[in-house]
Amino acid sequence: MLNVGILGCGRIGRVHAASLAAMEGARVAAVADAMPEAAQALAESCGARAMDAEALIADAGVDAVVIGTPTHTHYDLIHAAARAGKAILCEKPVDLSAERIRACMAAVEAAGVPFMTAFNRRFDPNFAAIGARIAADEIGAVEMVTILSRDPSPPPPAYIEGSGGIFRDMMIHDLDMARFLLGEEPVTVYAVGAALVDPEIGAMGDADTAAVTLTTASGRICQISNSRRASYGYDQRIEVHGAKAMLRADNMLRDTVEMAGPQGFTRAPAQDFFLERYAAAYAAEMRHFVDCVAQGRAISPSLADGLRAQLLADAADLSWREGRMVRLD
Amino acid sequence: MLNVGILGCGRIGRVHAASLAAMEGARVAAVADAMPEAAQALAESCGARAMDAEALIADAGVDAVVIGTPTHTHYDLIHAAARAGKAILCEKPVDLSAERIRACMAAVEAAGVPFMTAFNRRFDPNFAAIGARIAADEIGAVEMVTILSRDPSPPPPAYIEGSGGIFRDMMIHDLDMARFLLGEEPVTVYAVGAALVDPEIGAMGDADTAAVTLTTASGRICQISNSRRASYGYDQRIEVHGAKAMLRADNMLRDTVEMAGPQGFTRAPAQDFFLERYAAAYAAEMRHFVDCVAQGRAISPSLADGLRAQLLADAADLSWREGRMVRLD
Amino acid sequence: MLNVGILGCGRIGRVHAASLAAMEGARVAAVADAMPEAAQALAESCGARAMDAEALIADAGVDAVVIGTPTHTHYDLIHAAARAGKAILCEKPVDLSAERIRACMAAVEAAGVPFMTAFNRRFDPNFAAIGARIAADEIGAVEMVTILSRDPSPPPPAYIEGSGGIFRDMMIHDLDMARFLLGEEPVTVYAVGAALVDPEIGAMGDADTAAVTLTTASGRICQISNSRRASYGYDQRIEVHGAKAMLRADNMLRDTVEMAGPQGFTRAPAQDFFLERYAAAYAAEMRHFVDCVAQGRAISPSLADGLRAQLLADAADLSWREGRMVRLD
Amino acid sequence: MLNVGILGCGRIGRVHAASLAAMEGARVAAVADAMPEAAQALAESCGARAMDAEALIADAGVDAVVIGTPTHTHYDLIHAAARAGKAILCEKPVDLSAERIRACMAAVEAAGVPFMTAFNRRFDPNFAAIGARIAADEIGAVEMVTILSRDPSPPPPAYIEGSGGIFRDMMIHDLDMARFLLGEEPVTVYAVGAALVDPEIGAMGDADTAAVTLTTASGRICQISNSRRASYGYDQRIEVHGAKAMLRADNMLRDTVEMAGPQGFTRAPAQDFFLERYAAAYAAEMRHFVDCVAQGRAISPSLADGLRAQLLADAADLSWREGRMVRLD
Structure with a gap:
């Protein structure tokens, strides 16, 4: 069972939460959003805990994070999640600057965590x-x-x-x-x-x-x-x-x-x-992420694909x- | 070269005449219609002779006739054309009475002339x-x-x-x-x-x-x-x-x-x-008729198909x- | 919240259970099947109680039943459910005998319970x-x-x-x-x-x-x-x-x-x-059943439609x- | 009746001849080809005279020319036909050199003859x-x-x-x-x-x-x-x-x-x-050319379009x- 934390409870975060809810082998363990009410609402509907992002990333009960927050926040969240050893599914674009995406790659590689760029199509x-x-x-x-x-x-x-x-x-x-x-x-x-x-x-x-x-x-x-x-x-x-x-x-x-x-x-x-x-x-993308993480397989599209x-x-x-x-x- | 006489210069007669005009190996030799002006107009446009139906059927320069006149006239024209030894392409329905179609079949078989029922589809x-x-x-x-x-x-x-x-x-x-x-x-x-x-x-x-x-x-x-x-x-x-x-x-x-x-x-x-x-x-139907008559092949759809x-x-x-x-x- | 009991945990019963699970305003409260293992498996996957059919129909915590058992059992289950005052969604055919369907209609009308014939198309x-x-x-x-x-x-x-x-x-x-x-x-x-x-x-x-x-x-x-x-x-x-x-x-x-x-x-x-x-x-059919029962609206297709x-x-x-x-x- | 001369009796020349044959208001008056047999064959099939190109362009019985010869010959034929006052339908490309097309435009404008570039599509x-x-x-x-x-x-x-x-x-x-x-x-x-x-x-x-x-x-x-x-x-x-x-x-x-x-x-x-x-x-293109020439209307696509x-x-x-x-x- 892969315990997933959802960072960002907007439209796309809710889609990913619903995909996880309908899936065997994974569940939404925790959710976070800059707007606490949004986090609370999603937490209730999928039986997860609402937390703040920092706590979620630090939580030992979270194996993987889905980053669906605004683009400018991706950089810090990726670095934090990588340091915490979490598998990461990040919405596109990873960042608007190729330079900063390269920095994310370095952090992810250093941490050796699985990373998927969410090119859902x-x-x-x-x-x-x-x-x-x-x-x-x-x-x-x-x-x-x-x-x-x-x-x-x-x-x-x-x-x-x-x-x-x-x-x-x-x-x-x-x-x-x-x-x-x-x-x-x-x-x-x-x-x-x-x-x-x-x-x-x-x-x-x-x-x-x-x-x-x-x-x-x-x-x-x-x-x-x-x-x-x-x-x-x-x-x-x-x-x-x-x-x-x-x-x-x-x-x-x-x-x-x-x-x-x-x-x-x-x-x-x-x-x-x-x-x-x-x-x-979206459902197939999440299935792929969960399966690859669970089975230790390489994930595609990778962060290099995002770059x-x-x-x-x-x-x-x-x-x-x-x-x-x-x-x- | 198959010399064809068109009986009936209405809409369908003109279609058949145009098919023959565009075709190698056949030509419109003569045309007839109850309305002489209609016959004359079609004759001019395809370089054929306008005649009355009886004369056309009797004409030695006509090898085959296309019957595109009103349905109730088919019976007599088929009998006359069969007696004159002409190959016949007759519009559907051959007749509204199955009994009379059987009589036409007898006449056509007795004369041994090729006959095609024009089920164009x-x-x-x-x-x-x-x-x-x-x-x-x-x-x-x-x-x-x-x-x-x-x-x-x-x-x-x-x-x-x-x-x-x-x-x-x-x-x-x-x-x-x-x-x-x-x-x-x-x-x-x-x-x-x-x-x-x-x-x-x-x-x-x-x-x-x-x-x-x-x-x-x-x-x-x-x-x-x-x-x-x-x-x-x-x-x-x-x-x-x-x-x-x-x-x-x-x-x-x-x-x-x-x-x-x-x-x-x-x-x-x-x-x-x-x-x-x-x-x-219509063009392919006429092509089939002309080819079958020229080569002495059996024609389909036959008069039996019409029946x-x-x-x-x-x-x-x-x-x-x-x-x-x-x-x- | 409409509490639904599933009678029959085969292919179609599981489809209906999944529709209910994904739906707001209704939930699977109980399930029953002639094969207890089948009931148990479905009960677990949707957080419901496994019971025998009789008990399920009698259960005060069940508002409506979905009948997805073999056709020959429909007659008795409809009668029992009607007597117990449950709303009924019954798979087609209601019965192979029109006479017996008429008897079901009498029972349903006498009980005044909502009834839907599951013509899903x-x-x-x-x-x-x-x-x-x-x-x-x-x-x-x-x-x-x-x-x-x-x-x-x-x-x-x-x-x-x-x-x-x-x-x-x-x-x-x-x-x-x-x-x-x-x-x-x-x-x-x-x-x-x-x-x-x-x-x-x-x-x-x-x-x-x-x-x-x-x-x-x-x-x-x-x-x-x-x-x-x-x-x-x-x-x-x-x-x-x-x-x-x-x-x-x-x-x-x-x-x-x-x-x-x-x-x-x-x-x-x-x-x-x-x-x-x-x-x-199937999902829209269940949505319609749940909404009609909840709002007291007439249901279509009715048992008369089944007849x-x-x-x-x-x-x-x-x-x-x-x-x-x-x-x- | 527009009398048309066909220059070039290859594939495209024959298509244009057939279009003219099926059309009212125009006819193939003469044909020419560098290979006399090709000209002869087309002449026979459409009842026209076979001539050499020079004679055809000079012929008083020819009102318009269709240029379907190899591209490198277009330049001279356009100049000759323009001088002779013929309407011109010229296959594309008019020439492989924009400079030479400009020279053709000058000649056509000086002569005041109708010109159509054959962009059939x-x-x-x-x-x-x-x-x-x-x-x-x-x-x-x-x-x-x-x-x-x-x-x-x-x-x-x-x-x-x-x-x-x-x-x-x-x-x-x-x-x-x-x-x-x-x-x-x-x-x-x-x-x-x-x-x-x-x-x-x-x-x-x-x-x-x-x-x-x-x-x-x-x-x-x-x-x-x-x-x-x-x-x-x-x-x-x-x-x-x-x-x-x-x-x-x-x-x-x-x-x-x-x-x-x-x-x-x-x-x-x-x-x-x-x-x-x-x-x-092809048929509609020729119809347009013939109608525009006959009615003195501007022709599109023009030589400027070709350029x-x-x-x-x-x-x-x-x-x-x-x-x-x-x-x-």
Whole structure:
């Protein structure tokens, strides 16, 4: 039985707590939040103890921590948890600074604790199936990856401010997915972007519409596009073109109903809310973390994966701002 | 070069003439119509001679005739063409009376001329592919056939009057398709029907919404449904469930465009007009007729196929009127 | 808090227990099974007491019972639970005899207890959406309902024996769905059937492939087909054709991945297992039961709905055996 | 009646001749080809005169010419035809040198003759519908265009040699489509490419897999990807994301048949051959040319459109070779 402590009882913390509650072999032992009422409420609903973060990390009855607090707090919590010898599952982005992620890596390696970066999309059953089928050589060598990713609607300006920009906040998921699917590290990055959805986002120096092109050393190509707006739901599509065949995952729609009328044939919009769309992914991600910790297996995505994605996001941001291709070493 | 005479220069006659014009190995030699202007117009557009029907059938320069005149005239034209030794392609239904179709069969057999009943749908590339794949044993033994067939809108009452009713006029296509796909002759027929679309059709003693169940001696089942109305275009779907797999043909839509918006994902309506929907079928049907005549091969669907479909339509009509299953011998 | 007792700790009992565990406002208070180990195991996993059925029904701490025991035991359990004043959720079929269902109705009415017949498919999000959209007049008057329902593979002969036959065991779901969608009671039933999948099923006097046609007083038509075999998963499709538009629900596939290669474009098979396919339906069904009991609202589907479906299944069985249309009063 | 002369009786010349033969208001008056037998054969099949190119252009009985000869001959033929006052439909690319295209423009403008650049894809019914629906403001302001375009298999090395490279030979179609759909001129171009399909193509200094990103002055983004190989047919998809909705055109498959079996649900491969895939586009393109010439209307795509596409292809080629974004003035 793995005893897990939840740091941060907001939306994502509650999702992880629910995954643990429905799982054999693990349980929520303790929860903490800067807002004590939030911690108390979650503690009650899952039969755990509410504590403050420091105490939770120090608690001998806690084997692993899930860090779902605001990004700027990750650094200290990772260091503390590593020192306390806890296994760590940390939400993305690990930090907005690659330098500080490197410092976290050093701390985690020094402590020798298991660490997982929560790129949940790798665990989406559809995307995971594509990954597995590429690995099983169903499509031959990967030649081109295409990722289209659009949010239903833009976040409020206040969110944008601390987000690190569209490449670090939104596209980082797609950059990790690109690495997951390409099978080789990207070596060049080129990004474009514009504020087409909300001029206020533009005024804050960020883009709400963006596209990136990656290439790998052997010449594989990945195109990613993002928009902060999609009137038809949460648009999440990936396509991998290989030497022998092509694999693609379409959107998950709200239901399977189609209406036929004078307007034509209409299916439901895509599932709108990311927690619904990726519900299965969150559960599978936690299952993977618990199993790997319990069995002492290496965890993927690792902290190094978190760093690589961050470096790609940094490069994309730079490319966009300077209007030039950026080479990664 | 097969010299073909077109009897009847209405909509369907012009389709056949166009198929012949675009084809190598055959040409329209002569055309005839009760309305001389119609004959003249078609003659000019395809470089043929306009004649009266009698002369056309007698003409030594005509090798084959295509009968696209009103149904009640088929009987005499078939007899005359058979006597004149012409190959015959006759529109469905050959006649509204099975007895008279039998008389036509006798005449055609006595004369030894090639005869094709124009069940064009067997030549639709989609439905023909299903037939070919069943024949290639892709799905194992056929167990169940499902046919959904809906017209965009009901015909005017004047048309209903001389049509022979929904089973002989509309469902006869599906009954022939059922025979084509089942691979065994139906031995029981059960039909239901109602006038749900247009009360006037009901007042004339006909139905505009109908369904039939067929069974074969070995127990294979076919369900057919018809409606004289479909707000989303001409709905033409078939599905064949076999021991190993299932094959189905979906509708042909107006284009491949899909719009995604708050209402969901909307594709175009189905192609609306039967001449557009079955354009490829009409061309392939004529190609088959010309090739079979030229090469002296047996033609399918034959006049016997026309008779069997008519007997099924008669049985369905009887079943509906008497509210009981009808057994075919 | 509604305290629920689970009678029958097999597959379906465990599904209902899990739904209750994940739900606010209700909990599993007690469980019972003819095999004490099964009861014990479920009791432990959901923190409930294991008891024998009699004691559970008598227990003052139990407000409602879920009957998931073998069909032949339903009759006595319903009577006992009704006498004890418990709300009842009973799996389908309530009983294989319409006469005995009528006796249950009398007992339930006399006791005045809430009763729900567990036709879970009405709660499938896709089918429920179709029902709601018909009710919202999106497609105008219903004219034709088409239901295709195929199991992945036939049950073992031992199961067939006590099942009541394909119409009462399998098609009863579709007959209930037909009533749900038609909006009028069927007045005629015609059924065909054959043993095409497994000759042993035929030898036992049952069919494994069957089709039914229903009509209502106003002329609405429903066609249902069933097969005990589908190589591509659990095939569950419904389509409702109305005066203004058509609604249909397609299968739920295992994932959204499509592979394109020389063979064409291949999507995943349909979800195979009924507990997976109808997982959301089971949860919504239990939610509905708990809410209706808690709020004193009328429950649908009722015991009368269970009886009507059984009468349709009886009529279909009779129609098939006698080769004739059967009229319902 | 527009009398048209066909220059070049190869594959594309024959397609244009067939379009004219099936059309009212125009006819093939004369044909010419460097190989007299080719000209003779086409002349016979469409009842035209075979001549040499010079004579054809000089012929008073020819109102318009269709230039379907090898690219390097276009320049002289355009100049000659312009001098002779003929309307001109010229296959793409007009020339591999933007400078020489500018010279053609000067000659055409001086002569005042109608000129159409044969970007046939704009006339594909699916893509044309998307263009029309954008123009009708169905999706609001265009924000992002995604074009995926893959050939079934790479051309032979001999073809590559004179082709101008993948950007000028293959992607030029997509670059024109981008202009057609973006509604604004691209101002930046970034291209990547590699020889992943055939190393020989790489050895010749060309790529067989390529991707381009375009941006317009207002920030609209277009991503295009090309591959010279697709195992599932001729892959031709476009998607336009707008402020209000998204429009996309899927591939045209060989038929509408779907097989369901243990492998899942399989539809047919995409139509394989470009002349089949774009058959309707070629016919509509010719119809547009003939109508515009007959009615004295401005023709689109114009020679300026041909030049703009060529400049984009040149910029893409440069971007790829130099690994940097290229700005267009």
